[in-house]
Amino acid sequence: MFGFRQFFSRRRRYTDLSVSIQEHLEEKIEELMEEGMSREQAASTGRREFGNAALIEEHSREVWQLPLLEYICADLRFAWRQAMKLPRFTFAAIATLAIGIAAQATIYSVVHAVLIDPYPYRGALRMVHLHLYDKDPVPDDLGLTGPQFAEFQKSPVLDGAIADDMYSRALTGEDLPEQVQAARISPNAFEYFDVPALLGREFGPSDNTHVAVLSYHFWKKHYDGRGDILGSVLEMDHEAFTIVGVLPQRFAWMGSDLYTPLAYSTDPRRVANVFARLKPGVTDQAAEQEIQPMLDEFHRQTPENFPQKFKVHLVHINELAIGRFRGVLVILFISVSFLLLLACVNVAILLLARGETRQTEIALRKALGAGGRRIVGQLLTESLLLSLVGGGCGVMLSLGAIRLVRHFLPPTLPSEAEIALNMPVLLFSLGVSAVTGVVCGLWPALRASRIDARQAADAGSHKLAGRKGTRNSHMALLAGQAAITVLLLACSGATVRRLSQLMHANLGYDPHHLLSVSLAVREGAHAGWNDRIAYYDQIRTAIGADPDVLSAAIAEGSLPPGNLALTPLTIPGANTAGREVALERAGAEYFATLRIPLLHGRVWSAPEIAHAAHLALINQAMRQRYWPHADPIGQTIVLNHGVAAGNVWTLVAPGNDQHFQIIGVVGDAPNQSLQEQVAPAVYVPYTGIIYDWFNLLLRTRGGATAGLLHRIKERVHEIDAGQAVGDIVTAEDLLDEDLGRDRFIASLFTAFAFLALTFAVSGLYCIQSFLVTQRTRELGVRIALGARREHIVGLVTKASLLAVLMGTGIGLALDLALSKIFSHWTSGNSRDPAMLALVVALLLIAAALASIVPARLAASIEPVEALRAE
Amino acid sequence: MTKNPAHRDLFPGALEMMILHSLRLKPMHGYALVKHIKQVSDELLQIEEGSLYPALQRMLKEGWLDSKEGISAKGRPTRIYRLTNAGRRHLEQEISSFEKMFAGITRVLALSKA
Numbered sequence: 001m002f003g004f005r006q007f008f009s010r011r012r013r014y015t016d017l018s019v020s021i022q023e024h025l026e027e028k029i030e031e032l033m034e035e036g037m038s039r040e041q042a043a044s045t046g047r048r049e050f051g052n053a054a055l056i057e058e059h060s061r062e063v064w065q066l067p068l069l070e071y072i073c074a075d076l077r078f079a080w081r082q083a084m085k086l087p088r089f090t091f092a093a094i095a096t097l098a099i100g101i102a103a104q105a106t107i108y109s110v111v112h113a114v115l116i117d118p119y120p121y122r123g124a125l126r127m128v129h130l131h132l133y134d135k136d137p138v139p140d141d142l143g144l145t146g147p148q149f150a151e152f153q154k155s156p157v158l159d160g161a162i163a164d165d166m167y168s169r170a171l172t173g174e175d176l177p178e179q180v181q182a183a184r185i186s187p188n189a190f191e192y193f194d195v196p197a198l199l200g201r202e203f204g205p206s207d208n209t210h211v212a213v214l215s216y217h218f219w220k221k222h223y224d225g226r227g228d229i230l231g232s233v234l235e236m237d238h239e240a241f242t243i244v245g246v247l248p249q250r251f252a253w254m255g256s257d258l259y260t261p262l263a264y265s266t267d268p269r270r271v272a273n274v275f276a277r278l279k280p281g282v283t284d285q286a287a288e289q290e291i292q293p294m295l296d297e298f299h300r301q302t303p304e305n306f307p308q309k310f311k312v313h314l315v316h317i318n319e320l321a322i323g324r325f326r327g328v329l330v331i332l333f334i335s336v337s338f339l340l341l342l343a344c345v346n347v348a349i350l351l352l353a354r355g356e357t358r359q360t361e362i363a364l365r366k367a368l369g370a371g372g373r374r375i376v377g378q379l380l381t382e383s384l385l386l387s388l389v390g391g392g393c394g395v396m397l398s399l400g401a402i403r404l405v406r407h408f409l410p411p412t413l414p415s416e417a418e419i420a421l422n423m424p425v426l427l428f429s430l431g432v433s434a435v436t437g438v439v440c441g442l443w444p445a446l447r448a449s450r451i452d453a454r455q456a457a458d459a460g461s462h463k464l465a466g467r468k469g470t471r472n473s474h475m476a477l478l479a480g481q482a483a484i485t486v487l488l489l490a491c492s493g494a495t496v497r498r499l500s501q502l503m504h505a506n507l508g509y510d511p512h513h514l515l516s517v518s519l520a521v522r523e524g525a526h527a528g529w530n531d532r533i534a535y536y537d538q539i540r541t542a543i544g545a546d547p548d549v550l551s552a553a554i555a556e557g558s559l560p561p562g563n564l565a566l567t568p569l570t571i572p573g574a575n576t577a578g579r580e581v582a583l584e585r586a587g588a589e590y591f592a593t594l595r596i597p598l599l600h601g602r603v604w605s606a607p608e609i610a611h612a613a614h615l616a617l618i619n620q621a622m623r624q625r626y627w628p629h630a631d632p633i634g635q636t637i638v639l640n641h642g643v644a645a646g647n648v649w650t651l652v653a654p655g656n657d658q659h660f661q662i663i664g665v666v667g668d669a670p671n672q673s674l675q676e677q678v679a680p681a682v683y684v685p686y687t688g689i690i691y692d693w694f695n696l697l698l699r700t701r702g703g704a705t706a707g708l709l710h711r712i713k714e715r716v717h718e719i720d721a722g723q724a725v726g727d728i729v730t731a732e733d734l735l736d737e738d739l740g741r742d743r744f745i746a747s748l749f750t751a752f753a754f755l756a757l758t759f760a761v762s763g764l765y766c767i768q769s770f771l772v773t774q775r776t777r778e779l780g781v782r783i784a785l786g787a788r789r790e791h792i793v794g795l796v797t798k799a800s801l802l803a804v805l806m807g808t809g810i811g812l813a814l815d816l817a818l819s820k821i822f823s824h825w826t827s828g829n830s831r832d833p834a835m836l837a838l839v840v841a842l843l844l845i846a847a848a849l850a851s852i853v854p855a856r857l858a859a860s861i862e863p864v865e866a867l868r869a870e
Numbered sequence: 871m872t873k874n875p876a877h878r879d880l881f882p883g884a885l886e887m888m889i890l891h892s893l894r895l896k897p898m899h900g901y902a903l904v905k906h907i908k909q910v911s912d913e914l915l916q917i918e919e920g921s922l923y924p925a926l927q928r929m930l931k932e933g934w935l936d937s938k939e940g941i942s943a944k945g946r947p948t949r950i951y952r953l954t955n956a957g958r959r960h961l962e963q964e965i966s967s968f969e970k971m972f973a974g975i976t977r978v979l980a981l982s983k984a
Contacts, residue, residue: 013930016937016949021923023948024901028919030944051920063927 010064017060025050054368071374075381082382086354090386092762093350097390097437099755100343101429102397107336107748108429109398109422110405111329118318118417120250122194123159126278128314130291134307142312143271143305146264148298149186152274155294157287161276162189165262166254168520168693170724171222173235176713179520179724180218182236183254184262184272192277193253200230200245209261212241216249218257234258237522237722250416271305275317284314327825328745335491335752338484340429342759344436345477347390349763351383351440352474353770376446383441384434391430398426408744474767475803481760482807482843483814485753489839490815492753494828495746497835502742508669508678509560510595511731513702516559517712518726520693525722529651533610533687535720536694540587542715543696548708550699553589554686558695559731560594561670561738564681570638571626581622582671582679583639585686591617591666593699601633601664604685612653612687616660620668622680632662639682649692656688674738675827705730745826757843761850764800768854772796779858780866789859796858797851804847808840883964885917885925890934890953890961897952899942900926926951934960 025046032042047053083090121127131139144152144163153161164185170177190202190213199219203211212234214223223229233240241260253259262272278287292312299306322329362375398421406419519539526532536554544552557564564582584590588604591597600623604615616637623632639658660682668678686694700708705728713725772779779792787795819830829835892898892906904919929935934957940950953961 013927017923017927019947020900020926020949023899023942023946024904024919026946027901027942027944049919051918053920056920056923060923060927063924063931 013064014061018057021053021057025053055370071377072381075378076385078378079382079385083385089350089354092766093347093386094390094393096343096346096350096759096762097387097433098393098397100340100759101391101394101426101433102401103336103752103755104340104429104432105394105398105421105426106401106405107332108425109402110409110419111333112422112425113417113419115318115322115326115329118322120195120248120416121253122192123277123280125316125318126159126280127317128276128278128284128287129317129320130274130276131313131315132295132307132310133313134310139313140307140310141273142295144274144298145268145271145302145305146266148301149264149272149274152276152294152298155276155291157279157282157290159277159279160188160192161274162186162192163262163264163272163274164189164254165272166256167523168518168724168726169236170520170522170722171234171236172238172722176710176717177722177724178222179518179726180236180257181255183256183259185253185259186272187261189259193251195248195251197245198248199227200243202245202247203259203261207244207261209263210239210241211244211261213245213247213259214243215247215252215257215259217252219246222257250418252416268302268305271302278314288312288314325741328741331491331822331825332745332748335488335749338488339752339756339759340432342481342484342756344432345481346759346763346766347386347433347436348440349474349477349766351386351437352443353766355379355441355443376442379441380438383437386441387430387434387437390437391433394429394433395421395426408740408747471771471799474770475799478764478767478800478803479807479810481756481763482804482847483811485756485760485843486808486811486839487815487818488749488753488756489842490811490830490836491822491826491828492746492749493835493839494822494830494832495742495749495826497832498826498828499739499742499746502674502739505674507560507735508596508667509731511559511735513700514559514594514697514731515700515705515728516555516695516697516731517709517728518558518693518695519716519723520726522722523692527651529653529690532651532690536690537610538719539716539723540696542719543698543712546708546711546715548700548703548711550701551589551593552699553593553697554587555590555695555697556585556686556691558729559697559734561672561674562734563673564671564679566679567682568640569682570640572636572638574626576626580679581639582681584671584681584683585688586683587686590683590697593697594669595699596669597667599665599667601662603664609685609687612656612685614657614660614688615663615685617664617666617683618662619666619671619678619681619683621678622682623665625680632665635662636660637662637682639684651690653688653690660684674735675742745828757846760843761846764804764847765850765854768796768800768851769857771800772854772858775858776861776866779861780863783861783866784863792861793855793859797855800851801847804844808843812836812840883968885921886929887961887964887968888915888917889922889925889929890957890964893935893951893953894958894961897940897950899940899948899950901948902943903951929957932960933957 028050029039029042029046032046033039037045050056118124119127130142132142133139149161149163152158155161162185164183166181166183168179169182171180187203187205187207190204196202197213198216200213202213214229219225219229229243230245232243234243235241247259264270264272278284288311295306295310295312299310319326362379365375366372402419402421409419521532521535526535540552540554543549564584566580567583569579569581570576588606588609591603598617599620601617603617604613608615618632618637626632627635637660639660666683670676670678671681672679709725709728716723716725775796779795782795783789783792815836816831822828822830888907889903892903892910898906900922904917904922907915907917926935930937930951934954935951936954937949937951940948942948
């Protein structure tokens with residue numbers, strides 16, 4: 001009964017309590033008055049003897065409470081009311097934190113997914129490609145025969161190895177054959193990768209060679225993700241394979257559409273590429289030293305499969321996929337960390353400013369009997385509430401931002417990478433923001449809780465000039481913000497300029513309505529040189545006859561701005577040691593189709609192509625490098641491209657001696673991607689060395705490509721029913737893809753820079769407004785004593801202006817110091833004076849705008865009101 | 871200014887014991903209780919008035935006291951505190967343990983004097 005009453009009648013208890021205390025005081029005061037004191041004297045004596053009535057009442061009430069929980073609830077309620085009372089402050093703090101956290105978490109998630117852990121494979125970071133280097137700067141992949149592979153696998157430094165062999169094959173058995181990338185992989189491969197199948201099973205050593213495992217994207221694309229395809233049969237080049245499984249989305253080894261077991265042939269010329277995983281703790285150097293003698297032995301067994309004098313070099317699969325993008329991601333990550341730092345600084349400024357203005361409130365609460373621990377606890381609750389809400393909004397924001405980034409990521413990254421919000425980093429960002437909140441919320445609180453009641457009572461008089469310590473810390477924060485903002489603005493300016501240069505560059509060819517399709521010959525088909533040329537030309541003529549196609553040309557390389565392979569070059573009579581040129585093998589229609597202008601001389605005739613004449617065209621860059629003042633026409637050059645003998649897949653024209661006579665000069669078109677200078681290039685007839693695949697470049701009238709692709713397939717089908725045709729690639733898409741990286745970098749840096757600018761400006765605004773509010777009385781006195789308004793404006797803006805200028809100076813110095821690293825990784829120039837001037841002007845104008853409102857406020861202070869306000 | 875109530879007692883439980891004992895004589899309201907203790911102890915014991923109320927609430931919660939509405943000496947409404955049976959038992963326990971302690975302290979002091 002009593003417990004029940006205790007629980008439900010707390011309100012009554014509290015009333016009882018205050019009635020008792022009230023009556024106690026009244027009675028005491030009356031008695032003191034009866035002793036002869038005046039009413040005021042008695043009241044003051046009585047209260048002094050009684051002690052702090054409010055605090056005593058609170059302590060008494062605590063008996064009935066679950067103290068901690070009640071405090072927290074009360075603090076939360078109070079914090080909420082405080083937040084609602086200052087909606088602008090609350091919004092600014094929460095938005096700043098949310099943006100900072102979201103930016104950091106998003107970029108780190110990308111970095112983590114792409115750089116740190118992109119692969120689902122077991123021990124992926126130890127997986128390597130084995131590159132064989134000789135004089136040729138483009139390395140060969142290691143290729144081994146069956147017995148050699150068996151021997152290689154036993155190496156003590158390796159934790160497994162696989163062999164694979166990629167082909168473009170035709171999916172037959174349907175209306176029109178479809179081109180697929182099929183990888184034959186050694187039967188131990190799935191055990192090596194250790195990624196379980198999504199559907200069905202993977203194959204192993206006990207399976208026959210006519211089973212297939214599909215990649216996720218091929219399963220989705222070709223079979224619409226149907227679950228009932230397991231056990232059904234697919235036909236490649238009229239060979240049947242049973243589908244036994246589907247791989248998960250992140251398994252994308254070599255980007256193949258499907259995987260079949262590799263059975264090594266007994267032909268020593270049929271090698272397969274070999275990849276390996278190092279044992280944990282084995283360094284690359286140690287592994288290379290261990291493997292080199294083994295490969296030297298293999299070289300003796302099958303000299304034709306190896307370059308002449310080679311060194312093996314291990315490249316981790318990660319490095320190969322990301323390459324130069326790594327540096328950019330690291331720079332982005334550093335920048336975004338700066339951004340989070342800025343956000344925290346901003347919140348610090350906000351909290352400190354508010355803490356200062358609340359000194360009087362805190363002092364008053366203390367005078368009314370609040371314990372130090374209660375005050376600190378309450379301020380802590382307020383900061384934590386801000387941090388948590390900011391953090392929560394940040395999480396939401398980063399979920400959205402990750403979707404956006406996924407959209408803009410350049411396609412060169414490993415396709416296995418799965419970009420999802422990274423938990424540890426999210427927690428880290430939340431932690432940073434919480435710590436900022438706590439530290440910056442507590443600092444003023446602790447200071448306030450130390451001052452005693454007497455000081456607190458006249459806290460107002462401290463407002464004369466503002467405490468010097470506080471002001472210095474504000475100015476330091478402001479300078480730091482300005483410095484970081486300048487740095488980020490400079491990065492953004494550099495990347496945007498770079499992008500616009502690339503986008504407006506003179507291309508040297510016409511990418512509109514230009515596209516290409518690739519075709520691969522069935523293994524072993526059209527194996528004679530004559531036969532294959534005739535076959536390729538027949539396909540070209542048939543497709544060129546389509547009414548939508550203006551012209552069609554055969555080429556080995558894809559469309560610009562793609563990479564053309566570099567080939568060692570010799571020019572008789574000139575010192576060309578170590579020189580290389582970009583090489584394109586093409587048909588007679590190549591230049592007309594791409595609209596690359598012929599500057600000098602002539603192009604091959606059709607019969608010259610058909611007979612693989614030793615005639616070459618060069619580009620303007622090549623002419624300027626080697627014949628700046630002479631006429632190159634009629635000069636002889638020698639290309640050492642290393643496949644003079646030919647093999648199963650590559651057919652060499654009779655009498656190919658690699659000597660070419662120059663017959664013409666054409667304009668420059670990008671051949672090493674847009675970011676690079678146009679390399680000197682040589683064009684030779686594609687018939688000289690003919691591969692088992694080729695690209696057909698088409699200039700069309702425009703219009704939908706899907707209909708065109710279907711007509712192309714039909715025309716090819718009429719020539720050879722088993723010939724598949726690859727997908728259409730347009731020149732404009734390729735340009736877009738090539739610019740993807742620069743566009744990604746530029747848009748991220750720009751977003752960061754403008755966020756930084758916003759943070760810096762709002763930080764400045766807060767500090768200025770705070771200073772003015774704090775000094776209202778002082779400024780009022782000054783105005784009353786005759787200070788001019790300009791002088792007042794100067795007084796409140798001088799320190800901030802100085803801080804911003806100092807910060808700008810530091811930022812510029814840092815930018816100049818770091819520009820080398822920056823330009824190395826992003827090819828942007830961050831020390832361009834015009835751009836830096838623009839950056840500084842932007843920051844200063846923004847700073848001036850942010851100062852106008854507080855400065856005008858200061859100038860319009862009415863002395864009488866200012867003094868009365870206290 | 872304000873001190874922690876735990877340190878305000880002469881020794882732990884002393885204030886409570888005096889309150890319980892005073893209320894055994896007759897139910898009283900807060901101010902009367904303070905005056906009573908001061909008078910009876912010949913002003914030797916100056917109890918901090920403020921510390922009375924948290925102690926009263928603690929004892930209410932323990933069930934040693936209960937309170938009812940009443941009228942003060944000056945004719946205004948206040949709350950009168952009264953000892954319960956549980957309070958009476960608790961007081962007796964406290965007194966006996968206090969007497970034992972007091973006897974012990976006296977003996978020790980007598981020995982050191984001799």
